[in-house]
Amino acid sequence: METINNKTLEKLKYELVRDEIVSYETLEKAEELADAQNINIGQALINSGVIEEEKLLKFLESKLHIPYVNLDDYMPDPKCFNYIAFADARRYRIIPLFKIEDILTVAMADPLDLFAIDKVIETAECSIEPIIASESSIMKKIDEYYKVADTVDDIMISDTAEEFDWTEELHKEDSGEEHTQKVIRAILKQAIIEDVHELNFEQVEEGLKVVFKKNGEINDKGIIPSILNSAFVSKLKVLSGLDPSVCEIPQLGKLCFKVDNIMLIASVSSFPTIMGERISLKIYKPPKTLDKIITDEKQRNLLLRAMEKPGIILVCGSPLCGKTHIIYSLLMETDNIRKNVMTIESIAKYELKYIHQCELNENIGFNIDKALRFVEFQNPDLIYLEGIKTREAFEFLSELFYNDKTVITEFMANNMTDLRQKLAYEDFQSFKSLITCLVFINSRDSIEVFDKETLQKYLA
Numbered sequence: 001m002e003t004i005n006n007k008t009l010e011k012l013k014y015e016l017v018r019d020e021i022v023s024y025e026t027l028e029k030a031e032e033l034a035d036a037q038n039i040n041i042g043q044a045l046i047n048s049g050v051i052e053e054e055k056l057l058k059f060l061e062s063k064l065h066i067p068y069v070n071l072d073d074y075m076p077d078p079k080c081f082n083y084i085a086f087a088d089a090r091r092y093r094i095i096p097l098f099k100i101e102d103i104l105t106v107a108m109a110d111p112l113d114l115f116a117i118d119k120v121i122e123t124a125e126c127s128i129e130p131i132i133a134s135e136s137s138i139m140k141k142i143d144e145y146y147k148v149a150d151t152v153d154d155i156m157i158s159d160t161a162e163e164f165d166w167t168e169e170l171h172k173e174d175s176g177e178e179h180t181q182k183v184i185r186a187i188l189k190q191a192i193i194e195d196v197h198e199l200n201f202e203q204v205e206e207g208l209k210v211v212f213k214k215n216g217e218i219n220d221k222g223i224i225p226s227i228l229n230s231a232f233v234s235k236l237k238v239l240s241g242l243d244p245s246v247c248e249i250p251q252l253g254k255l256c257f258k259v260d261n262i263m264l265i266a267s268v269s270s271f272p273t274i275m276g277e278r279i280s281l282k283i284y285k286p287p288k289t290l291d292k293i294i295t296d297e298k299q300r301n302l303l304l305r306a307m308e309k310p311g312i313i314l315v316c317g318s319p320l321c322g323k324t325h326i327i328y329s330l331l332m333e334t335d336n337i338r339k340n341v342m343t344i345e346s347i348a349k350y351e352l353k354y355i356h357q358c359e360l361n362e363n364i365g366f367n368i369d370k371a372l373r374f375v376e377f378q379n380p381d382l383i384y385l386e387g388i389k390t391r392e393a394f395e396f397l398s399e400l401f402y403n404d405k406t407v408i409t410e411f412m413a414n415n416m417t418d419l420r421q422k423l424a425y426e427d428f429q430s431f432k433s434l435i436t437c438l439v440f441i442n443s444r445d446s447i448e449v450f451d452k453e454t455l456q457k458y459l460a
Helices: 007-018 024-037 041-047 053-064 078-083 086-092 114-124 135-149 177-193 226-239 297-306 323-336 368-378 391-402 416-423 426-433 452-459
Strands: 094-100 103-108 127-132 198-204 207-214 217-225 251-259 262-273 276-284 311-317 341-345 356-359 382-385 406-412 435-443 446-451
Touching (some): 007 024, 007 041, 007 053, 041 053, 053 127, 078 094, 078 114, 086 094, 086 114, 086 135, 094 114, 103 114, 103 135, 177 198, 177 207, 177 217, 177 226, 177 276, 198 226, 207 226, 217 226, 226 262, 226 276, 297 311, 297 435, 297 446, 311 391, 323 382, 323 406, 323 435, 356 368, 368 391, 382 391, 391 406, 391 426, 416 452, 435 452, 446 452
Parallel strands (some): 103 127, 311 406, 311 435, 341 356, 341 382
Antiparallel strands (some): 207 217, 251 262, 435 446
16 A cells, blocks of 8 residues: 655644644644545645645745645646656646746645656656645646546447447557557447447457456457557556556556446456456446336335335345346435435445445555444445455444344345355354345346345245
């Protein structure tokens, strides 16, 4: 986990005490808070209400004799974005503003970060003149301006023949970043046409193999030549909010793109192997209303009643059968209930109105264990926990039940026999007795809902 630091504030923190802006005791408490939350000391002081952000930035301006600028109403020159890569901009909390002759003016949250300045000088091949800006405003501008260039163009498939082949785009004579982006777009387009929800990019000797996975079957769809590997992986990572300069550790990101003017979201996972990174992409379609998925009114009402009382609602099915889709549809039904509804997910597939969605972030140490330890302080009435797999997590679900919470989670099972065999293990005995409703997805057109009494007979 990378420690969030600010060399400028570390150097000048005692100046805050000498100028009687904060007391020494307050500074010590802020340092403890910064260490605990992995934020810089300036952010800790601001979050605690000890000092206003603008006052702190003005203090730095006076001490460093480096001008401070408010970026809220400032429009950077888009031509300058070529000098600093998206990943470096986010990592060093820096954004280029304008260039005059051989001098690039950049806004920095940490103007004494010499490593960042050297990195920019090396890549931009020009002199750097830093100015001070707030970290939050810099990150906002990065997301606002870099993302304009780093998006997948709308994919239109309404009038496309089913024999579409992405490799035709690959073999065009175009070159450069724009061509790479068109190749990514073409692969996504073919996946949507073939109704494929999982794509994998695997390193082989010849290059990067494109693999579609559907109904458990794996289909090779061609190879991106080795010469284009680096550019393709880097662009896909940038589009997904991942750091293209990091390949030694796993990363998880999210890719947004439109198909026939409908926004789709894909989770993008990179994982290091001895051959190079393997990238897995899973596409999630927008959730439908529950009545469009579970058409049987009796079963639908059974499920809705289960949401109104404490218990565990378990959604089961084979991989990529649509478990998450049903859960999101179920969460949409809570729009009109006055309850605190929360989720803990690796990736929030879609933003749900009135739902407090929480994304895990391993990069800052916010993993499932930490989320489970602290979510109770939020006092949720209904909570969706994604991908519960450990014994400790199942025990936590039981604790939530005993605290009168309604819990929704999923469990992988290919059929009811498979589910019965898995839940027969001793570790699941307590958890099994607390399931108040089971949704089993046999196929897209066959979904069964079981109440507690009927379920216990099946699992006996």
